Amino acid sequence: MKNYLLLLLLFLLVSCGVKQPTNKLLLNTATPARHAIQGERLKSVMNELNDLMFERMLNEVQIDQQRRYRTEDIVKVSETLLQTVKYIPKALPTLDLDQQEQQVFLKMAEKLTEQVSMLKQEAERNHVDAISARIDHIIDTCNACHQVFRPY
Amino acid sequence: MLKRVSLFFTFCFFIITSAQASEEGLHKTVKDLRSQVELLTARLLQMEKRLDDKEGKPREIEPIIKAETKKVEVGDVKGSFKIPGTETSLAIGGYIKLDAIYNSQSAGGSGGSNLGDQILSPGTIPVQKDEKEDDQITFHARQSRFWIKSHTASDWGDLNTYLEMDFFAFQSPGNERVSNSYSPRLRHAFGSLGPFLAGQTWTTFMNVSALPELNDFGGPVGRIFARQPQLRWTQSMKDQQAEWMIAIESPESTLTNPDGDRETPNDDHFPDIITRLNLYRPWGSVSLAGMVRNIRSDSEKNSDAYGGALSLAGRVKAVDRDDLRFMLNYGNALGRYASSNLFNDGAINSRGEVELFNQYGGFIAYRHWWHDNWRSTLAYGFSYADNVDFVADTVSQWAQSAQMNLLWSPLSQTTFGLEYSYASRGLENNESGHLHRIQFSSIFNF
Numbered sequence: 182m183k184n185y186l187l188l189l190l191l192f193l194l195v196s197c198g199v200k201q202p203t204n205k206l207l208l209n210t211a212t213p214a215r216h217a218i219q220g221e222r223l224k225s226v227m228n229e230l231n232d233l234m235f236e237r238m239l240n241e242v243q244i245d246q247q248r249r250y251r252t253e254d255i256v257k258v259s260e261t262l263l264q265t266v267k268y269i270p271k272a273l274p275t276l277d278l279d280q281q282e283q284q285v286f287l288k289m290a291e292k293l294t295e296q297v298s299m300l301k302q303e304a305e306r307n308h309v310d311a312i313s314a315r316i317d318h319i320i321d322t323c324n325a326c327h328q329v330f331r332p333y
Numbered sequence: 334m335l336k337r338v339s340l341f342f343t344f345c346f347f348i349i350t351s352a353q354a355s356e357e358g359l360h361k362t363v364k365d366l367r368s369q370v371e372l373l374t375a376r377l378l379q380m381e382k383r384l385d386d387k388e389g390k391p392r393e394i395e396p397i398i399k400a401e402t403k404k405v406e407v408g409d410v411k412g413s414f415k416i417p418g419t420e421t422s423l424a425i426g427g428y429i430k431l432d433a434i435y436n437s438q439s440a441g442g443s444g445g446s447n448l449g450d451q452i453l454s455p456g457t458i459p460v461q462k463d464e465k466e467d468d469q470i471t472f473h474a475r476q477s478r479f480w481i482k483s484h485t486a487s488d489w490g491d492l493n494t495y496l497e498m499d500f501f502a503f504q505s506p507g508n509e510r511v512s513n514s515y516s517p518r519l520r521h522a523f524g525s526l527g528p529f530l531a532g533q534t535w536t537t538f539m540n541v542s543a544l545p546e547l548n549d550f551g552g553p554v555g556r557i558f559a560r561q562p563q564l565r566w567t568q569s570m571k572d573q574q575a576e577w578m579i580a581i582e583s584p585e586s587t588l589t590n591p592d593g594d595r596e597t598p599n600d601d602h603f604p605d606i607i608t609r610l611n612l613y614r615p616w617g618s619v620s621l622a623g624m625v626r627n628i629r630s631d632s633e634k635n636s637d638a639y640g641g642a643l644s645l646a647g648r649v650k651a652v653d654r655d656d657l658r659f660m661l662n663y664g665n666a667l668g669r670y671a672s673s674n675l676f677n678d679g680a681i682n683s684r685g686e687v688e689l690f691n692q693y694g695g696f697i698a699y700r701h702w703w704h705d706n707w708r709s710t711l712a713y714g715f716s717y718a719d720n721v722d723f724v725a726d727t728v729s730q731w732a733q734s735a736q737m738n739l740l741w742s743p744l745s746q747t748t749f750g751l752e753y754s755y756a757s758r759g760l761e762n763n764e765s766g767h768l769h770r771i772q773f774s775s776i777f778n779f
Contacts, residue, residue, distance in 0.1 A: 228654050234745040234778070238544045240521050240534060241426065241482050242495045243411045247542075295527070309411045 220323070223262075223316055226254045229307065252304045255312060259301035266294050276330065289326040296322055334394050345364025384436060411485045420485055427479040427497075428778045432548065436469040437647040437769035448503065453551030453770070455675040455716065455732040458758035460766035475500040475515050476550055495534075497521040501550070520560060528566040537565055537580040537607040538670055540620040540646035543658045545698030545712045548752040548774040552610045553714030554672050554734040555642055555694035557662055561585075578609045587627045587669050588687065590682040593725030596681070600631035617656070619647035626666040628678045633685030640666030640679070640689045654702040661695035668692070675729055675758075683723065706743060712736045726762035731755055746778040 197201045233244050269290040275282060300315045357777030406415040408422025415422055434450065440457045441447030449457030450471045480497040502518035523532025535541050536559040544552060565580035584601035590655065609622035622644040629637040642664025649657045664670055668678030671694050679689045703709065715733040738752035752772045759765040 186468060194541075232654075232743060235546060235740075235742065235748065235777075236542075237546065238541045240495060240497060241424075242493050242523075242525070243541065245482075245484070245493075279759055307409060308407075 222258045239323050255304035262297050293322045385678050422484045425481045428776050430476040431474050433472050433773045435771045439466045439469040453549045455554050455672050458763045458768050460764045492526050494524045528567045533562045537578050537609050538622045538624050543646035543660050548750050548772045553696040553712045554732045555696040555714035555716045559670050574613045576611045580607045587677040589677045589724050593727045598631045600629050603627040617649035630687045636686045638687045642667045658698045663693040665691050666688040672716040680721045680724050688721050690721050709739050730761045731759045748776040750774050
């Protein structure tokens with residue numbers, strides 16, 4: 182019996198030391214922007230969606246219902262995010278950018294709006310499998326813009 | 334000798350010239366054939382063109398190819414596809430699970446009837462007088478599961494159907510000698526249209542989302558757990574982030590006779606009436622369920638009694654991704670609904686009358702995420718019955734369990750885990766028994 186307990190303890194210790202790949206994260210480039218605050222909410226809802234994969238007791242219809250609740254949450258977050266993303270171009274006068282850089286900045290803001298709109302549509306249609314990849318695209322867009330323009 | 338040499342060279346010359354002649358002939362034949370094929374192909378195309386022009390319609394080869402390569406349409410729920418020509422989404426799935434279990438002592442029978450060795454069934458925890466062999470090892474894949482579901486959006490609300498099976502059929506348990514041929518059994522079979530559900534599924538009294546994530550199929554002592562046929566209405570109250578359920582469910586009474594043995598009379602007159610309120614909040618979800626039952630006996634004389642029970646359960650978000658799950662149950666009709674029927678619904682006295690007694694139980698469980706793919710659950714559960722005085726002192730009075738596990742999901746479709754369980758049970762005569770269990774499980778979803 183003692184041997185089995187030792188084995189379990191060893192398993193616990195080993196597991197604590199193992200590093201696993203993490204989900205895509207927003208880069209901490211500076212103080213959080215208003216639109217970035219919604220990112221945390223999205224991450225939390227996505228974790229809840231992913232955790233449903235490990236449910237053994239809920240039947241599949243109940244799991245579908247839980248997924249529906251989460252996608253409804255994502256619709257709400259997307260709507261809030263779209264409202265805040267609208268203000269990004271208004272930051273342009275405060276940045277010291279030449280004409281070409283301004284065009285890139287506006288293009289990125291436009292791309293972010295487009296991506297968030299698509300996320301909202303996918304969540305409304307309950308296309309659960311598409312949501313994770315879309316959020317990854319949004320984070321890529323955010324990270325790219327922050328890396329280029331946050332120093333300004 | 335000279336003649337022979339001349340003959341040999343003459344023969345060689347003849348062979349070489351013949352071969353050259355036949356090769357030239359072959360080339361000519363191939364050339365002729367080619368020109369004939371080209372001529373025939375040209376004529377065929379010419380004839381086809383004439384035919385098309387005459388009938389005035391395009392050839393149909395192209396549409397046939399397109400129809401063959403048409404893609405399947407994605408369904409309205411995860412992992413589903415639409416049945417061609419309908420709005421019905423269909424999906425199949427399930428998982429393959431292997432359990433490798435060590436028990437400090439046997440808690441089951443022999444062969445395939447060793448259920449107590451395979452899952453934690455509190456009533457099978459051996460007490461002093463019936464302690465069995467130490468150090469039992471058993472492997473099984475009986476929890477492997479298959480389901481099929483359909484979903485159709487309609488003006489009346491969503492139309493869902495669901496069928497699920499596994500291999501824990503207790504009535505035909507198979508054996509472990511040669512083929513481990515366990516029979517499939519019905520777990521869920523129901524349909525729902527909007528708020529109305531009919532069929533067999535989890536009892537409305539049970540909050541499934543409150544149950545902890547354990548390798549052990551029996552779960553913690555103190556949980557509410559039953560699947561049965563029912564009719565249920567679920568009223569959604571979206572503004573209040575709540576839903577209210579009311580159901581009538583299949584009745585069944587389990588009674589303790591004065592000798593301490595179990596009786597299950599087949600004489601039910603009223604369905605179990607159950608209601609539940611679910612609240613969903615940003616911090617988690619919580620539910621309160623109430624139940625009224627008619628417990629009947631037909632052993633010596635017809636007798637019955639009405640009883641009730643309450644269950645408070647929930648899942649509350651904790652630090653980061655962690656969560657706390659709990660369930661508390663109390664009532665004089667908990668019986669078969671709690672702890673896998675550890676206690677009966679009531680008892681029959683010497684006059685053949687049904688008497689109910691209070692029971693309570695519950696569990697608390699915390700799930701911690703060590704990392705994205707690593708998680709653990711620590712759970713504790715208990716159950717207690719205030720048995721009536723006239724039953725034999727060999728009936729169970731209490732049981733408890735504690736579980737701790739470490740689960741690893743390298744992919745979301747797979748989980749490997751190791752779990753330690755401790756469980757104990759006590760009788761009215763103060764005898765008690767203990768069980769230690771180590772269980773490795775692997776799960777592959779499909």
